[in-house]
Amino acid sequence: MMEREKVRVVTVLMGLGHLRAAYPLREIAGGKIFVYGARNTTPPGEYRLWQSIRRFYYGSSRVGSIPVVGKAVGSVLLAIQRIPRYYPRTDQSRPNAGVRYLKRLIKRRNICRGLRRRLGDDAAPVVHTYFATAIALDRFEAEEGGPERIHYLVICDADFNRVWVAEDPKKSRIRYLAPCAQVQRRLFAYGVPRASVFLTGFPLPKENIGSETGLEILKADLFDRLLRLDPRGKFFFYHRKDVLDRLGRENLPEPGAKALEVMFAVGGAGAQVEMVRPILTSLRQRIRSGEVRLTFSCGMMRQIFERVLGDINRAGLGRELNRGLRIVYDRDVFSYFDRFNRALRETDILWTKPSELTFYCGLGLPILMAEPIGAQEELNKRWLREIHAGVDAPGSLESCGEWLFDLRDGGRLAEAAWDGFLKARKLGTFKIERLIRTGELREGDSPLER
Amino acid sequence: MKTALFILLAFSGAVSVLYAALVAVFGRDRPLSVSPGPGTDWPFVSLLKPVKGFDDDLAGNLESFYRLDYPRYEVLFAVDDRRDPCLAVIEEVAAAHPHVATRIIATGRPPDENPKIHKLARLEAESRGVLLWTTDADVRVSPGTLRRLVSEYLSHDAKIVFSPLRGTGSLSFASLMENAGLRFFTSGGVLAAWLFGRRPVIVGKSILIERAALAAFGGFAYFKDFLAEDFLLGETFAKSGFPVSTNFTWVTCLSRKTSLKRFANRLSRWAKLRFRLAPSAYVLEVLLNPVILSLAVWAVLGLGGWRVPAAVAAGKIALEYTGFLILGQEDRRRPLNHLLFPAAVLAKDLLFFAVYFAPFFSRRVDWRGGRVTIGRQTLIQTPGNRDALAYDGA
Numbered sequence: 001m002m003e004r005e006k007v008r009v010v011t012v013l014m015g016l017g018h019l020r021a022a023y024p025l026r027e028i029a030g031g032k033i034f035v036y037g038a039r040n041t042t043p044p045g046e047y048r049l050w051q052s053i054r055r056f057y058y059g060s061s062r063v064g065s066i067p068v069v070g071k072a073v074g075s076v077l078l079a080i081q082r083i084p085r086y087y088p089r090t091d092q093s094r095p096n097a098g099v100r101y102l103k104r105l106i107k108r109r110n111i112c113r114g115l116r117r118r119l120g121d122d123a124a125p126v127v128h129t130y131f132a133t134a135i136a137l138d139r140f141e142a143e144e145g146g147p148e149r150i151h152y153l154v155i156c157d158a159d160f161n162r163v164w165v166a167e168d169p170k171k172s173r174i175r176y177l178a179p180c181a182q183v184q185r186r187l188f189a190y191g192v193p194r195a196s197v198f199l200t201g202f203p204l205p206k207e208n209i210g211s212e213t214g215l216e217i218l219k220a221d222l223f224d225r226l227l228r229l230d231p232r233g234k235f236f237f238y239h240r241k242d243v244l245d246r247l248g249r250e251n252l253p254e255p256g257a258k259a260l261e262v263m264f265a266v267g268g269a270g271a272q273v274e275m276v277r278p279i280l281t282s283l284r285q286r287i288r289s290g291e292v293r294l295t296f297s298c299g300m301m302r303q304i305f306e307r308v309l310g311d312i313n314r315a316g317l318g319r320e321l322n323r324g325l326r327i328v329y330d331r332d333v334f335s336y337f338d339r340f341n342r343a344l345r346e347t348d349i350l351w352t353k354p355s356e357l358t359f360y361c362g363l364g365l366p367i368l369m370a371e372p373i374g375a376q377e378e379l380n381k382r383w384l385r386e387i388h389a390g391v392d393a394p395g396s397l398e399s400c401g402e403w404l405f406d407l408r409d410g411g412r413l414a415e416a417a418w419d420g421f422l423k424a425r426k427l428g429t430f431k432i433e434r435l436i437r438t439g440e441l442r443e444g445d446s447p448l449e450r
Numbered sequence: 451m452k453t454a455l456f457i458l459l460a461f462s463g464a465v466s467v468l469y470a471a472l473v474a475v476f477g478r479d480r481p482l483s484v485s486p487g488p489g490t491d492w493p494f495v496s497l498l499k500p501v502k503g504f505d506d507d508l509a510g511n512l513e514s515f516y517r518l519d520y521p522r523y524e525v526l527f528a529v530d531d532r533r534d535p536c537l538a539v540i541e542e543v544a545a546a547h548p549h550v551a552t553r554i555i556a557t558g559r560p561p562d563e564n565p566k567i568h569k570l571a572r573l574e575a576e577s578r579g580v581l582l583w584t585t586d587a588d589v590r591v592s593p594g595t596l597r598r599l600v601s602e603y604l605s606h607d608a609k610i611v612f613s614p615l616r617g618t619g620s621l622s623f624a625s626l627m628e629n630a631g632l633r634f635f636t637s638g639g640v641l642a643a644w645l646f647g648r649r650p651v652i653v654g655k656s657i658l659i660e661r662a663a664l665a666a667f668g669g670f671a672y673f674k675d676f677l678a679e680d681f682l683l684g685e686t687f688a689k690s691g692f693p694v695s696t697n698f699t700w701v702t703c704l705s706r707k708t709s710l711k712r713f714a715n716r717l718s719r720w721a722k723l724r725f726r727l728a729p730s731a732y733v734l735e736v737l738l739n740p741v742i743l744s745l746a747v748w749a750v751l752g753l754g755g756w757r758v759p760a761a762v763a764a765g766k767i768a769l770e771y772t773g774f775l776i777l778g779q780e781d782r783r784r785p786l787n788h789l790l791f792p793a794a795v796l797a798k799d800l801l802f803f804a805v806y807f808a809p810f811f812s813r814r815v816d817w818r819g820g821r822v823t824i825g826r827q828t829l830i831q832t833p834g835n836r837d838a839l840a841y842d843g844a
Contacts, residue, residue: 309667311691
């Protein structure tokens, strides 16, 4: 059995997605998550390189909001990140431009060289949540010798670009952790040997789940949520027995008059910040009357937090702060995740672009899907639709005060919450931990064991 | 070249005239445009005073806060530790005014964050006021100051009410320079930015804040990683849609016997902060110094052009002298200050220029007994807050 503190978890700051995937794995790493590419963890020369990559990333996240040229530039970026069609099944193992570019960064600009030095020579396995660190270390170790280290790479989307896989996956020591079956299929298509692919599920926060076998927290939160999401009983008309059986309840209580809890994820780079104002305007009366409570998750950027706070004040809703309106923000990214996960427990609807938060549907959260950014998010959205956990906005933002409640009253949101809970994998964190410690991965027979 | 220099000089002169006019017009407490009625329920105010060591005439300054014409307030002091020599002064003044609730808290001094904000955050947690009034230890106020500030809060729903500063009390040449700079450059700039751009350029000597609005940011601690917390308070509140306002209630900043070295250090620190807050605006600041521009004109014109700097110097002295007469109540009572004032104005402008270049070469700032390196927006550069990322919370 692997010693607990001998597993390393390495991630990078590139939006919040990769950090969010790493955070639930902190226990296996003895509480230490190593964030590479930050100023205090990276040699100065390499730090500048990471900064320029980050600038490109954040710029591309917001490019759509640039007037006139935004859409055009966005479509060019989309073409660069293109993920090939899966069907008809073909061999997609040939390295693409992204793979070649990463190879150049590793060979010529020594990206992640500082990380290799920081990790030293011990052979402890490393869990990565970003492809560049895994591929670079794997390459350095193959070419220059070094510890027989295993690298695990958590894939953070429901489908992904070839750049996430090593140039020659058959020679690579990287083991890929797939959040869903489509990722598994795609890994095979990219030429990754079957023995290197593990369908674990996305690592979700244990604090929102409970124990692996009992799912106590998840079940309790979901039951309360379903009651709030189905005040007219349309969902329970079809699913009452199934819900009671699976969640271990005897009967349904009388529906209470509780506010609908909506969390709107503004995004780590603030990609959705333009949506805040129209949402506030449309929901203003319902917020004041206590019908809805809106939480904005703003990540760790002060500018985003202040912008959202400004929108709230300018919408005349300043007095609703910490009542009908909440902001989840923290300068420290891990404290932010703590707050975010706590707030999720009270959330009925997660309104977000289909980022890594897509997989949070496994916590029984209906995902109200905002416009995707990038090819991988387009495919995350498709996956959410396939498992019926994602709901498209049926109208404009300006009218969300109308359709949000129609969706709820029709039982569609409760249905999405239930489908996400049943069909998406919930136990990724537990399964990844066990895989690394014991080398075992068991697929359960019931949806509640996945 | 000559023409360009003369245009810049004219611009610089015009700004100086504007500053002097603003100080002259707004230099006295003006009648309140809207005044709360006789039955007003004045909110409870907590006066928060971070203190370290002795400031000039500390006892007199503190005394003024115990003579406020305001019905309900408390005074909270924060010191680094109980050995601070200022403690005896605070206790003596507080003991003389037992009717005003006073508390003194030793907060310690964190290595990685703004020590003033650290103190204010602790005081905020201990205080009871609906409104928090933060003032520095070298500030002195008149009995009506708080009532005027709160009037602005009540009348305009302002979440922050800030004040311009009058420097006074000079007993040394460096203090005379410092006080002149505060009255003219600092307060002139504050007034101009507010009146013509509605930009709150807040100097932290006196700020009245609504507790509930501050709580939206998580309290003072939101600003703990930044050295220019006062400016950022104003900017952040304004950006976040909280009304910021002033009714030109002046507070007095006392500088009696500062040394040339201390004054130069303070100028250098402020220059570095301004540069980090708004680099392009800072670069243009040199245009607000007509004395220096006139020397440049003289250099271009040759020796015979001495009349230009002479005329500019005379004009600048005259402009600043109006501020001296209007705002420098204590200063003007001392005849020697009148005699030294012209030299102090010119020496101050030359010193301003000398330290102007400091931010281009150094990010290090001496402050409250420590040295810190600052980055963008005056972020205090320590391993902990460059990128608050490395998780180590097992």
